[in-house]
Amino acid sequence: MSGKTVLVSGAGIAGSAVAFWLRRFGFVPTVVERSAAPRPGGHAVDLRGASKDVVERMGLLDAVRERALHERGMAMVDARGRRRAEMPAEAFDGRGAVAEIEILRGDLAEILVAATGDGVEYRYGDHITALEQDADGVRVRFASGREQRFDLVVGADGSHSAVRALVFGPEADHTHPLGAYTAHYSISAERATADGLDRDDWFVVHNAPGRRMVGTRPDRDGGVKAMYVLGADGVDEAVLRDPTAQRALLHERFAGMGWQTPALLAAMDTAEDFYFDAYTQVKMPTWVGGRVVLLGDAGYCPSPASGQGTNLALVGAYVLAGELAAAGGDPAGLAAYESAMREYVERNQKLMPGGVGAMIPKSAPAIRMGHLLNRVMMSRPLRPLAARAFAAEDPFTPRDYAAEPTSPTRCT
Template sequence: MTNNEILICGAGIAGPALAYWLRKGGFAVTIVERAPAPRPGGQTVDLRGAGRTVIERMGLMGRARAESVDQRGLALVDTTGRTTARLPADSFGGEGIVSEIEILRGDLAALLYEATSPDTEYLFDDTITEIVQDADAVTVTFEKAAPRRFALVVGADGPHSVVRALAFGPERDFVHPIDLYTAWFTAFDDLDLDGWYLMHNAPGGLVVSARPGRLPREIKAGFSFRSPPLAYDRRDVAAQQEFIARRFADVGWQTPRLLRAMHTASDFFFDSMGQVRLDSWSRGRVALLGDAGYCATPLTGLGTSLALVGAYVLAGELAAAKGDHGVAFRRYDTVMRPYVNQAQQLPPGGASGYAPSGRLGIRLRDLSMRSMTRWPMRNLLAAQFAKAGDIALPEYGLAADIRDRPQSRPRGERMPATSMRPIG
């Protein structure tokens, strides 16, 4: 391949992870991202199984551990705040619902950005509007930058992928809703969580949650509910917040307090949950990675592992095939497909297990939670959690060159904004 330039759409976790390994394989990489800068904060994500192995091979595990959030585990609470069930973080060898290493999405993205920014071109505040393929390359039209030609284009831009829409077809053909919606946001409050990820269920398939962040008084809050597909404006945050406020108006526990905090949150995010399924993750010179190609939903806890492992495998196969994208894309599918198929199997009960509709369902869910560390529930859950490591990662010879060391800045201090400037 005489043109070794690859464009990645999306600067979250999957995109920069792919850029890291592609640079090891000798490719020139550009990442385009709609946001004006790397997005800070966000909810916590898990580093588990093969995803943890990829971070170790990148030489970033020490820093990831230093950035991790201290959480004692998951606890279910009733309307009075009384604990009805709990699962400590050290259950299932640290690979349970709350894993041993939980890190804010923005903190992990920042580590990956810093690892790639010296030799990766970042185009922030821009997106792709057209993709035209020919026998030799892909001509990409951007919203702001001038058109350019790349050997390959990779969509790592989430379940609502622009690249997938342009190269594969409309979202409705590939995104399969599980009839569950979630709003996430950050609150700063003196609510005492005692280090636990607290979750309260209410009739009607309603879930209210609060878990510790990394900064003092920082709380990562969530409102989830079951519903058939809804029509709403994804850009109208105020309307989304008002909808959530009405839906949860009569829910107890700390719900009123968290609803008040929601209206002033700077990072409010609302979306449906759905799985992305395609028969092939490539079309010509365009490929999909992470949630854009095989979102498993947050219920599985495997989205980050899929993104990191997929990035490692896709880059490794491109390097092994010396840029022959046809061979590489087929190998990428062969290696990843069994792992993805396993990861997309929802935990027992699926959406109804996470958000029971009635009081009896809530009581039964509490009972099953209390039984998770005992036979036979333990064996069932152990098999679910083991999926994170259920892949034999190939050795591609793409060695890391980053020293594995913890961050030197004090815990609780964010990365200075000047360290996250776009280049190129």
């Protein structure tokens, strides 16, 4: 099997993690990434349960811990900035809203790309335009004009996956919008200081009637990560293709909101890493189409509302490479990956009770009820019950592929 070539589309979390494992199991991976350079940015993502185990098996847990954020918990504030409820990180042993390990998405992607080493070729600024499969492989055409054959192709190109569109059909056939949009961007330490923004190492959120939430999380360098969630009602979907309209929408919807919202909105116009997308889940009857397979958000985006996207991407990458190695590189390994992951994915796509609606309640009484529920959950009599619910969240232990005799010798 050694030497089988695999093209991975997307150098995000899933793509770089699968390249790492494929290389370790003796494949020859090439990663093509549409962006001209590694994509920085993104908020804190959680590592918990199985994904923490996978990162440990990669030997990267120390590197991740070194870059981890030290968020003290999540707090809900009112329009005057008064704390209405809070959930300290230690309250549920790091299994609550703020996980034991929180790391900026961009930092995690950087660690993963660096860890893949010299054996993986990354091609930035290019993307797949056509795929043609036959019995022995896949002929791939790239936007750059290059053409090349690979034994297998992995679509790890995110929730708007181009590989999915080419092999499985249009995006709308597989995506389930959750009725909300999200936006986020970074504010530098200097700007945050100048604008008097709080930086107290908490994940702070403020809700206002009309399905609006604005929040801040600490950045690693003393800056602030701003985030918004808003109801999609009445918004033309065309906004998804127009960053100017996205900023205008946020200015309009969040105008007049209290707390630090005016300063956060003012900083948005000059933010370099502004990101806007719909809260959407990807659900597909299969992730395998011949010699092409989908991984991470491309095949089963659970949406940021679940907090599980990075977890599924890391675990899926390990299981995909492991099952392919166990199958000696035969495409049958793709189906084995799907059957090993399917139930776990479906479990992690389940949202908290109330779904996205609970994050962005419609009315002032519903917002107050959310604060009250949080305080009740944190109360002395109920905290142990809530802790048990959080502790049971992720009972999944992938096979130890690296230790199995079917796995080929490690590459060095």
